[in-house]
Amino acid sequence: MATRRDIVKQTLLLSxxxxxxxxxxxxxxxxxxxxxxxxxxxxxxxxxxxxxxLGGLGDGYKATWAADGRQFLAVNDGPGWTWPPRAMxxxxxxxxxxxxxxxxxxxxxxxxxxxxxxxxxxxxxxGHGLLWVGGRLIQFLATLDRAEDRPRHWIGAKxxxxxxxxxxxxxxxxxxxxxxxxxxxxxxxxxxxxxxxxGCFSLLSILQMGRGYRAxxxxxxxxxxLNGNTDGLMNQLMxxxxxxxxxxxxxxxxxxxxxxxxxxxxxxxxLAQRAPVHTFPRGWVNSxxxxxxxxxxxxxxxxxxxxxxxxxxxxxxxxxxxxxxxxAYGKPSYLGFWVSEQPWGPWRQVHxxxxxxxxxxxxxxxxxxQIIPGxxxxxxxxxxxxxxxxxxxxAFGRDEGKLEDALKQAKSPRDHNRIEAEFLRRYIPGFxxxxxxxxxxxx
Numbered sequence: 422m423a424t425r426r427d428i429v430k431q432t433l434l435l436s437x438x439x440x441x442x443x444x445x446x447x448x449x450x451x452x453x454x455x456x457x458x459x460x461x462x463x464x465x466x467x468x469x470x471x472x473x474x475l476g477g478l479g480d481g482y483k484a485t486w487a488a489d490g491r492q493f494l495a496v497n498d499g500p501g502w503t504w505p506p507r508a509m510x511x512x513x514x515x516x517x518x519x520x521x522x523x524x525x526x527x528x529x530x531x532x533x534x535x536x537x538x539x540x541x542x543x544x545x546x547x548g549h550g551l552l553w554v555g556g557r558l559i560q561f562l563a564t565l566d567r568a569e570d571r572p573r574h575w576i577g578a579k580x581x582x583x584x585x586x587x588x589x590x591x592x593x594x595x596x597x598x599x600x601x602x603x604x605x606x607x608x609x610x611x612x613x614x615x616x617x618x619x620g621c622f623s624l625l626s627i628l629q630m631g632r633g634y635r636a637x638x639x640x641x642x643x644x645x646x647l648n649g650n651t652d653g654l655m656n657q658l659m660x661x662x663x664x665x666x667x668x669x670x671x672x673x674x675x676x677x678x679x680x681x682x683x684x685x686x687x688x689x690x691x692l693a694q695r696a697p698v699h700t701f702p703r704g705w706v707n708s709x710x711x712x713x714x715x716x717x718x719x720x721x722x723x724x725x726x727x728x729x730x731x732x733x734x735x736x737x738x739x740x741x742x743x744x745x746x747x748x749a750y751g752k753p754s755y756l757g758f759w760v761s762e763q764p765w766g767p768w769r770q771v772h773x774x775x776x777x778x779x780x781x782x783x784x785x786x787x788x789x790x791q792i793i794p795g796x797x798x799x800x801x802x803x804x805x806x807x808x809x810x811x812x813x814x815x816a817f818g819r820d821e822g823k824l825e826d827a828l829k830q831a832k833s834p835r836d837h838n839r840i841e842a843e844f845l846r847r848y849i850p851g852f853x854x855x856x857x858x859x860x861x862x863x864x
Contacts, residue, residue: 507835549561559582578612578646625645645659701740
């Protein structure tokens with residue numbers, strides 16, 4: 422039976438057209454902006470009047486846009502929109518149809534079972550990088566070490582994929598069903614990345630390039646990763662690329678190794694030659710956690726989308742606001758937006774907020790903003806982000822006894838899941854799919 426500590430630990434982890442209405446806009450309402458204007462993006466404006474609380478229970482929200490207009494959404498650490506909950510999932514994938522004014526969410530029934538309560542002592546796999554390309558849906562799942570004498574570190578990334586719209590999922594080697602390796606089975610043979618220097622490339626985010634990846638022109642998939650688990654490394658953003666047809670072949674991955682004088686990138690098959698494409702500010706990576714043996718959060722894992730109309734790449738990212746003792750969420754998060762004309766930068770910052778409090782809520786503990794790729798206006802000047810918020814987390818922890826007493830009354834596993842989920846909803850109502858329109862400012 423999961424304890425309050427287990428539940429809080431999990432919460433700490435990290436369509437073709439749009440309907441018109443509040444917080445939305447018609448895709449064909451405005452003419453396309455010439456890519457020549459890309460250099461004129463001077464800032465972003467977060468529209469508080471468009472904030473919407475769209476339900477669900479969980480976090481993560483990495484999204485990709487399929488050729489048929491649906492968007493796929495990774496939801497971690499909760500049941501998503503299923504109520505009463507069937508399970509509390511480490512990761513689950515949902516589909517979104519429609520625009521930000523009236524989206525519809527559906528569970529992807531064929532997704533592998535990652536019920537966090539089934540094997541409490543097994544490695545946890547949390548959904549991150551997600552991409553639809555060429556009829557294939559791929560996902561990287563991050564996994565943690567099992568340290569007890571310090572915050573647990575991200576140590577590996579597992580690649581799974583589906584070639585039939587999410588009905589059947591396979592391991593990287595093509596076998597099915599998906600297996601979730603035990604600690605003893607994890608290795609560089611079974612995972613795409615495992616036990617790399619400082620845990621680099623364990624947390625991965627995939628560049629989104631239009632509906633069905635149609636905006637891509639060079640035949641490569643671009644995958645961003647963090648350089649480690651500690652401040653000074655986790656704030657270093659790394660990059661690899663791989664030919665679309667070779668994404669399952671780890672030996673085909675090439676790592677960004679620097680920029681030439683003309684701004685072009687150099688690539689290396691040698692991970693040791695990796696170089697950052699961007700360095701975020703220091704001081705926003707937790708060195709301790711609320712509970713001993715918890716984890717280093719995925720601070721600075723970005724969301725990067727190619728804005729087709731403007732002809733530039735837009736990146737959103739956050740650093741976790743740390744308290745004086747190094748614990749996570751001692752203050753509001755850092756929020757930044759950057760733009761670039763190439764996936765490897767250089768990245769130019771166009772927005773900085775060192776106390777991100779959506780809607781002016783001073784108690785907000787918002788984190789992990791994700792650009793929803795299919796919710797961008799035709800002219801590229803309006804986009805939408807989604808995020809989760811842990812406001813209320815400390816009160817949730819304070820009332821551990823109430824939760825444990827309630828769990829003792831559970832008559833079945835499903836009843837147990839409902840009680841857990843109800844407590845999360847009551848104490849941390851922002852631990853859900855929150856969205857907001859972000860307007861790009863042209864100077």
